[in-house]
Amino acid sequence: MLHHILxxxxxxxxxxxxxxxxxxxxxxxxxFITSGARPLNTAATICxxxxxxxxxxxxxxxxxxxxxxxxxxxxxxxxxxxxGLASAEPTWTAIFIGVVLALILAxxxxxxxxxxxxxxxSIFYAMxxxxxxxxxxxxxSQLSDFTGGEDGKTFSVPELxxxxxxxxxxxxxxxxxxxxxxxxxxxxxxxxxxxxxxLRLVNSPFGRVLQAIRENxxxxxxxxxxxxxxxxxxxxxAALVAALAxxxxxxxxxxxxxxxxxxxxxxxxxxLIVVIGGMGTMYGAVVGSTLFIIAQNxxxxxxxxxxxxxxxxxxxxxxxxxxxxxxxxGVLFVLSIYxxxxxxxxxxxxxxxxx
Amino acid sequence: MTTNAxxxxxxxxxxxxxxxxxxxxxxxxxxxxxxxxxxxxxMLPLVGSFPTWVTLTIAGLAMGMMIFxxxxxxxxxxxxMDVLNFGHGAFVAVGAYAATMVLIPMRGWLEVDSLLVxxxxxxxxxxxxxxxxxxxxxxxxxxxIAPVYGQHLKQILITMGGxxxxxxxxxxxxxxxxxxxxxxxxxxxxxLIGDAAVEKYRLVAVVIGLLVFAGMFLVLNRTKIGLLxxxxxxxxxxxxxxxxxxxxLFVAVFAAGSALAxxxxxxxxxxxETLSAAMGGDIMVMIFIVIIxxxxxxxxxxxxxxxxxxxxxxxxxxxxxxxxxxSNIVLMIAILLWRPxxxxxxxx
Numbered sequence: 001m002l003h004h005i006l007x008x009x010x011x012x013x014x015x016x017x018x019x020x021x022x023x024x025x026x027x028x029x030x031x032f033i034t035s036g037a038r039p040l041n042t043a044a045t046i047c048x049x050x051x052x053x054x055x056x057x058x059x060x061x062x063x064x065x066x067x068x069x070x071x072x073x074x075x076x077x078x079x080x081x082x083x084g085l086a087s088a089e090p091t092w093t094a095i096f097i098g099v100v101l102a103l104i105l106a107x108x109x110x111x112x113x114x115x116x117x118x119x120x121x122s123i124f125y126a127m128x129x130x131x132x133x134x135x136x137x138x139x140x141s142q143l144s145d146f147t148g149g150e151d152g153k154t155f156s157v158p159e160l161x162x163x164x165x166x167x168x169x170x171x172x173x174x175x176x177x178x179x180x181x182x183x184x185x186x187x188x189x190x191x192x193x194x195x196x197x198x199l200r201l202v203n204s205p206f207g208r209v210l211q212a213i214r215e216n217x218x219x220x221x222x223x224x225x226x227x228x229x230x231x232x233x234x235x236x237x238a239a240l241v242a243a244l245a246x247x248x249x250x251x252x253x254x255x256x257x258x259x260x261x262x263x264x265x266x267x268x269x270x271x272l273i274v275v276i277g278g279m280g281t282m283y284g285a286v287v288g289s290t291l292f293i294i295a296q297n298x299x300x301x302x303x304x305x306x307x308x309x310x311x312x313x314x315x316x317x318x319x320x321x322x323x324x325x326x327x328x329x330g331v332l333f334v335l336s337i338y339x340x341x342x343x344x345x346x347x348x349x350x351x352x353x354x355x
Numbered sequence: 356m357t358t359n360a361x362x363x364x365x366x367x368x369x370x371x372x373x374x375x376x377x378x379x380x381x382x383x384x385x386x387x388x389x390x391x392x393x394x395x396x397x398m399l400p401l402v403g404s405f406p407t408w409v410t411l412t413i414a415g416l417a418m419g420m421m422i423f424x425x426x427x428x429x430x431x432x433x434x435x436m437d438v439l440n441f442g443h444g445a446f447v448a449v450g451a452y453a454a455t456m457v458l459i460p461m462r463g464w465l466e467v468d469s470l471l472v473x474x475x476x477x478x479x480x481x482x483x484x485x486x487x488x489x490x491x492x493x494x495x496x497x498x499x500i501a502p503v504y505g506q507h508l509k510q511i512l513i514t515m516g517g518x519x520x521x522x523x524x525x526x527x528x529x530x531x532x533x534x535x536x537x538x539x540x541x542x543x544x545x546x547l548i549g550d551a552a553v554e555k556y557r558l559v560a561v562v563i564g565l566l567v568f569a570g571m572f573l574v575l576n577r578t579k580i581g582l583l584x585x586x587x588x589x590x591x592x593x594x595x596x597x598x599x600x601x602x603x604l605f606v607a608v609f610a611a612g613s614a615l616a617x618x619x620x621x622x623x624x625x626x627x628e629t630l631s632a633a634m635g636g637d638i639m640v641m642i643f644i645v646i647i648x649x650x651x652x653x654x655x656x657x658x659x660x661x662x663x664x665x666x667x668x669x670x671x672x673x674x675x676x677x678x679x680x681x682s683n684i685v686l687m688i689a690i691l692l693w694r695p696x697x698x699x700x701x702x703x
Contacts, residue, residue, distance in 0.1 A: 066511045116688075120696065123439050123507050124651070127643040128687075134640040135684045144678050264636055268519055276514060319527045327523035334516040337509060338502060 005196065007203040011283060013352040016345060020283060024291050029187060031181045032173040038297070044184055046293045048249045052140035053273045054285035055241035059280035062202050064214035066122055069113060072136045073239040075262035076106045077246025079140070079147060086148075086155035095158070099247050103240055110239035116209055116233040137262040141266065152257020157183070161251070172225030179310040187248045194241055199282050210234055214280075246264045268323045268326075272333050278343025287344050300325055387698040391662050398670050400692045409551035413503075413671050419556035419665030420564020421626060422660050425619030426642040426649075427571060428612020434588040434652025436605050438500055439507075441514040442636030443616055443642065446488045446495075446520035450617025451624035451634065452486040452529050454480040455536060465539045473539035485614040491521075492613025518635065525632040534630040535542055558624055567615065568658055575654065584608060588652060644683050648690045650697030659698060 006014070011017040026033070030043035052074055059065045077099070084098020109132075117128040140147050146152070157179075159165055165179035175181065201207055212220040212327070213227050222229050250256050269292065277288020300322040307320040319327065340347050395412055402408040429443045457480035458465065464476045499517045503509040539557055545552040575581035586594045587601050595601050623638065624630050645664055649656025667686050671679040678685075690698060 060508075064508055066508060116691065121507070123511065124647070124696075126441075126511050127439070127647055131640055131644050131647070131687065132684060134637075135681055139680055266560065268515070271512065271515060321527075323531060324523055324527060326519060327527065330516050330519035330523060334513055334520065337513050337516065341509070 007196075007200045009199055009203045009282070011349075013345075015351075016040070016283060016287070016289070016348040017302055019287060021329055023286055031175050035174055037180075040180065040184060042293060042297050044187050044252045045249075046290050047188050048245050049269075049273065049289040049293055050286050051191045051194045051198075051245040051248075053270055053277070053289050054195055054282050055238045055245065056270050057282060057285055058198060058202065058210075058234060058238045058241075060274055061284070062207060062214060063210045063231060064122065065118070065231060065235065066126040067129045067235070067238075068126060069072055069109075069133040069136075070238070070242055070270055071262055071264070071266045072133040073106045073242040074246035074249070075136070075140065075256075075258075076109070077102045077243030078250035078256045078261040079246075080105075080243070081247045081250040082153050082155055083147070084195070085157060086153045090156045090158050092158055094249070095247075098285060099244070100246065102243050106239045106243040107236055110236045111232065114235040117229065118231045118235060124201060133262075133267070134264070137258055137264075140262055148256040148257070150258060152260070154253060154255045157251065157254055161186070183252055187252050190248050194244060195282070195286075198241060199286050200341065206230070206233075206277040211280075248327075271294055275333055275341075276342075277334050278345030278347075279341070281345045281349075282342075284343050284345040296325075296338055384699065387656065387659050389661060391666070394663065394666055394670075398666075399494065399676060400435045402670070406549065406551035407673070409548065410553060411673055412666070413553050413557055413561065413668035415669035416662065417560040417564070417665075418626075418669065419659065419662035420561050420568075421619055421622045422638075422641055422645055422665060423614050423661035424470045424564055424622065424656050425566050425638060426645045426661060427567070427654055428609075428615040429642060430646045430649065430652055430657045431584070431654060432605075432609055432612050434654075435584060435608055436504070436587075436591075438504070438510060439501070439514070440495075441511055441639070442495065442499075442518035443613075444637075444639030445518045446492060446613045446616035446635075447620035447623065447638050448525055448621030448630075448635035449491055449521065449630060450484040451536070451630050452525055452534070452620075452632075454484040454621040454624065455529070455534055455630065457483050458536060459534075462537070463482075468540050473541045477539055481618055482619050484617040488617030488620070489610040489614040492616075492696060493606060493610045495613070500609075518639075522632050522635060528582070529631070529632075536624045536628055536630055538555040538625055538628065556625065560626065563618075563622065571654060580604070593643075607639070643684070644687050647697055648687055650694075650700030653697070653699035656697060656699035663690075 003133060011020055025037070027043055031040055034040065034043075052070070056067075056070050059067050059070075080098040080100075080102025082098075084094040084101075088094045102196045113129060113132055117125040142152050143149075161183045162179045167182065168175040171177075180206055197322060200212070209220065209225050209230050212223070212225070213230060217227055249261070253260070273288040274284065276292070277286070278284025301324055303320050303322045307317050307322065310317045310320060314326060336343065342350070342353065398411075399405070399408050402411060412482060425443075425447050429440060432437050434468045450563060457476065461476050461479075464472055467473070495517060499513055500510065503513055542559060545554045545559075547553075573581075583594060583599055583601075583604055587604060592600060620634075623634070627634075641664065645660040646657055647660075648664065649658070649660035664683055665684050668679060671682040694700070
């Protein structure tokens, strides 16, 4: 049964399995084991990032394509929901139409960029996606009549999902079951389904061809696979999943804006998570996103304490400033590419193999 | 398939002096060269007024020169060693910030209304910026890039990581606030040529850009080092087999390219008059578009690409401001439809 759900791709390491079970249980019961808005927000962000990073891993870790346009697709999905709900009455139809339009746009863009740039070398694709994505972000922040510009747009959601809605009279384990909790479970279930879909995808024959392309493209081509076609497919699928993740994120935040949805910071976050969690395994996305988002939300306050403690020392206090936490992550990123390119998950699996 | 021996008669037809003379020159590819003048002339009737056209053209040329200075090092490094440094933008930012260490303490000298003093201070700032980015480039090559030669995927990731770290370090060293970078007193304002107002600083940028281009052109085409670099771009193994240490050459080119990025950073910082650590990332996008248009690894293509991009951006900003937002991408797509690997590209 479990074997079937996970598409035969088991964690293959006891500590990894334990970590995954803990993460899944923690996310599944997050509204009831924590209290307040902040932990729930963290949990929802983790869910969305797991899917976003896993879909990026389909490109980077499984196919060996470096793309910088992943936030663009994430943003398209988010803006689809956001503009759909902001322009009309907040109904489910508006969400549906917004998501469908966003998916069509994401697919078309992924196809065009893929056809243009995936025929040539990987480095060319990385550069072109960077250029296209940054232009898209500029466009989204400048067309303020349509997208709300730099400020973005806040919008209301269908009544069932709004915080004012109460499903049950009484509190359950100290939390009232309101629209926010219902939204959380929609996000959670959506992310579980998308993640399992990606897991299914990479363990299918299609996924094996992608891995073959990553290992040796010439050989894959010599075996009769049209590698360009496979790479374009992988690109389109990753874009669609990223757009859906963006839609869920917008639904949760009830806000879309260029900085949170299209900013280059999101792209660097994704890169850091993929590499630190482990490239080429979907579980890397789960472990990486969880650690990263928790660190982002809670480590910063720790750094603030360190910074105030060291306030006499000139450079060090600056370096420990909470805004500088990307510095340490960047160092960790570079080191992890050198010393454990397979990431946390790869390390754990290797340890299991040795014992 | 049968092998046909070439008919003996055909061999005799060849002109006998062919072997005695020098090799025939390779056919020159002139079409991209004509693009820039064609664009400039085409825009004259569209802009309508001659002085405006002059102002726009010089603004475009100045911006193009600055972008060329920043991009040339990157494209040369790519051509020579097949390394694409995604952290190049960070060098631009570091160069600009290093220049503030001269320009801000010596602000008094910049306010003196004497061209010589102003240029002297500016020269000192540029020298410091280039020196520090050259050193940074040297260290970056040694520590970050050297272990990942030949692995494109890791190169992209690791130079990206280097960019993140460098950007954050700028914040640590120089503080996270934006820094205002005033122009020297004698370079402020505009001069009138006929009816056209041209900002003085833009003329300076054009002159520096032309000097850098001429210098690079001469070094690459008239010196032994240039010969080795060009030979290395063509065929690295062959140069190594002849006994030259191409590793050393490469480190030198990398450091020189980084120094140029630093120079470009100073010019760009003075052009924008404010600095922020994120400037590297924004510039990186323009640099990438330019070297994609020019063809990866080609300095000449990079020059034409930079001028084209900046001119199109300036004209578009005047004629159709909304279109200016995407003019870079449209230009890139147009060029790639014409030549899928950029204007001058030897390799795919």
